[in-house]
Amino acid sequence: MSRNVPNNSRYRLAREQGTIIKDWGGRLPVALVYPDSYYIGMSNLGIHTIYSLLNNNPSVVAERFFYEEDRKKNPVQPLAIESERPLTDFPVIAFSVTWEPDFFHIPRLLKSAGIPLFSAERDERHPLIIAGGPCIMSNPMPLAPFFDCLCIGEAEALFPAMLPVLKKASVENRPDVLKELSKIPGLFVPRVDDAAPVRRQYVDSLDDCSSHSVIMTDDTELSNLYMIEAERGCSHACRFCLVSSIFSPVRYRSPETILKQAEEGLRYRKRIGLVGPDVSGHPQFQTILENLRNVGAEISVSSLRIKPLPAAALEELSEGKVKTVALAPEAGSQRLRSLIRKGIDEADILEAMKQVASCGINQVKLYFMIGLPTETDEDADEISALTMKCRAVIEDHCPGSRIVLSIAPFVPKAGTPFQREGMAALSVLNRRIAAVKQRLTPSGITVKADSPGWSRVQGVLSQGDEKLADVLAGTPAISLPGWQKALQAHHLDEETYLTKKTETEILPWHRIQY
Numbered sequence: 001m002s003r004n005v006p007n008n009s010r011y012r013l014a015r016e017q018g019t020i021i022k023d024w025g026g027r028l029p030v031a032l033v034y035p036d037s038y039y040i041g042m043s044n045l046g047i048h049t050i051y052s053l054l055n056n057n058p059s060v061v062a063e064r065f066f067y068e069e070d071r072k073k074n075p076v077q078p079l080a081i082e083s084e085r086p087l088t089d090f091p092v093i094a095f096s097v098t099w100e101p102d103f104f105h106i107p108r109l110l111k112s113a114g115i116p117l118f119s120a121e122r123d124e125r126h127p128l129i130i131a132g133g134p135c136i137m138s139n140p141m142p143l144a145p146f147f148d149c150l151c152i153g154e155a156e157a158l159f160p161a162m163l164p165v166l167k168k169a170s171v172e173n174r175p176d177v178l179k180e181l182s183k184i185p186g187l188f189v190p191r192v193d194d195a196a197p198v199r200r201q202y203v204d205s206l207d208d209c210s211s212h213s214v215i216m217t218d219d220t221e222l223s224n225l226y227m228i229e230a231e232r233g234c235s236h237a238c239r240f241c242l243v244s245s246i247f248s249p250v251r252y253r254s255p256e257t258i259l260k261q262a263e264e265g266l267r268y269r270k271r272i273g274l275v276g277p278d279v280s281g282h283p284q285f286q287t288i289l290e291n292l293r294n295v296g297a298e299i300s301v302s303s304l305r306i307k308p309l310p311a312a313a314l315e316e317l318s319e320g321k322v323k324t325v326a327l328a329p330e331a332g333s334q335r336l337r338s339l340i341r342k343g344i345d346e347a348d349i350l351e352a353m354k355q356v357a358s359c360g361i362n363q364v365k366l367y368f369m370i371g372l373p374t375e376t377d378e379d380a381d382e383i384s385a386l387t388m389k390c391r392a393v394i395e396d397h398c399p400g401s402r403i404v405l406s407i408a409p410f411v412p413k414a415g416t417p418f419q420r421e422g423m424a425a426l427s428v429l430n431r432r433i434a435a436v437k438q439r440l441t442p443s444g445i446t447v448k449a450d451s452p453g454w455s456r457v458q459g460v461l462s463q464g465d466e467k468l469a470d471v472l473a474g475t476p477a478i479s480l481p482g483w484q485k486a487l488q489a490h491h492l493d494e495e496t497y498l499t500k501k502t503e504t505e506i507l508p509w510h511r512i513q514y
Helices: 006-014 045-055 100-112 134-138 141-146 155-166 174-182 255-265 285-294 311-318 334-339 346-357 377-397 426-443 452-463 467-474 480-489 494-498
Strands: 028-034 060-066 092-096 128-132 149-151 225-229 271-275 298-301 324-330 363-370 402-409 446-449
Touching (some): 100 452, 100 467, 128 134, 128 141, 128 155, 134 149, 141 467, 155 174, 225 255, 255 271, 255 285, 285 298, 324 346, 363 377, 377 402, 402 426, 452 480, 452 494, 467 480
Parallel strands (some): 028 092, 092 128, 128 149, 225 271, 402 446
């Protein structure tokens, strides 16, 4: 373990606006942990949302922690950004877990703080450790042995009932506290295993929730944006997508609330980022854009759906304020687009390319998946063919613009219609990605692809069970060889988790009701 340097926290704190500093007297201190770097974590709107939610409660003080490594890739002892206190000073530690690769950081972070890794090893002398976030809502089982309590649902719906119990964490017998937590709807407490189903909890209205940037800093990927959540959930229900499963029903923030939050945000940044899986599908999208333009905001939209492509979005593009557009055909062949219920055909894709190219954009990013269920080499070849057609359209209407192709291996997610599907073999993924690169790169198209090896690790963790906690704790280094070594040490292998499941097979996450 490497020691942290207090000045690191001071440096970051000095560069922030909007930080909430509260006196600890008479309050419950909660350590809010994002298990990745400060740079990545502060780009996550969920951290801002929970930080605000907790600190808006006068009886709570929440401070932030992140996972950092030194130059030798050793974890750095975590200290709070706000007070430079260690994790062990906090009676409650709350992790926000947004994607599977961060699973590796969790035991390393706890170990570097001197905290026993497993819930069974801790009592009221130790912090009570909870976790939430998309990965936890989807399948909490690989991480369950590390945590005292896992949140299946949205923080705004869960914390009001949780906080009175969490205040007892360091003063009452730990088993009694855990038993009380287990009675709260939406909480999964592994050490109180009554086999009862756990139903996901959610709020009815986004207008009752504060979900926007709270702390502004230049030390993050989205430093030029003030983020506002415009919607939660998605109405399109693509069969591979986790969003419609764990964030349904779809809910929209009203134009009035968005405008009010934007006016606050314009004190810090000129650019307002509207966040959501299908922002352009907001039923009042046109009104929102008009309102934001009227107060002088520049606008960034996190997602544009290919069909329909709203006229309001095109108008924003045509005014030259957006230079890069991301579109997601997801699959090259119509057969696979129909299989995943994408709801678009090739004509829709090419028409969208024509529309955005006519607005003078500089770059179009196209997102595809490789290794979808039933995919053949011919289906994968259609990615290249469709991309070349898109290139021809953009050259006709906006010469000089470029296409960047992003390929991600399909990873089956718990809770989705494809949760029982298997994952393509490493050799198949490598071969199909190489074929796409070989065809497109000579044409000047940039092709970026996620690592097939790490994507399969992600697949194991998204489909995994409690046995993987020991693997995560025993991985000697965060590397593919280290991962394989740890799997073998526990007599496990990837194929056990990545093979297609039968309809009668009981899944590790069967207790979770989405």
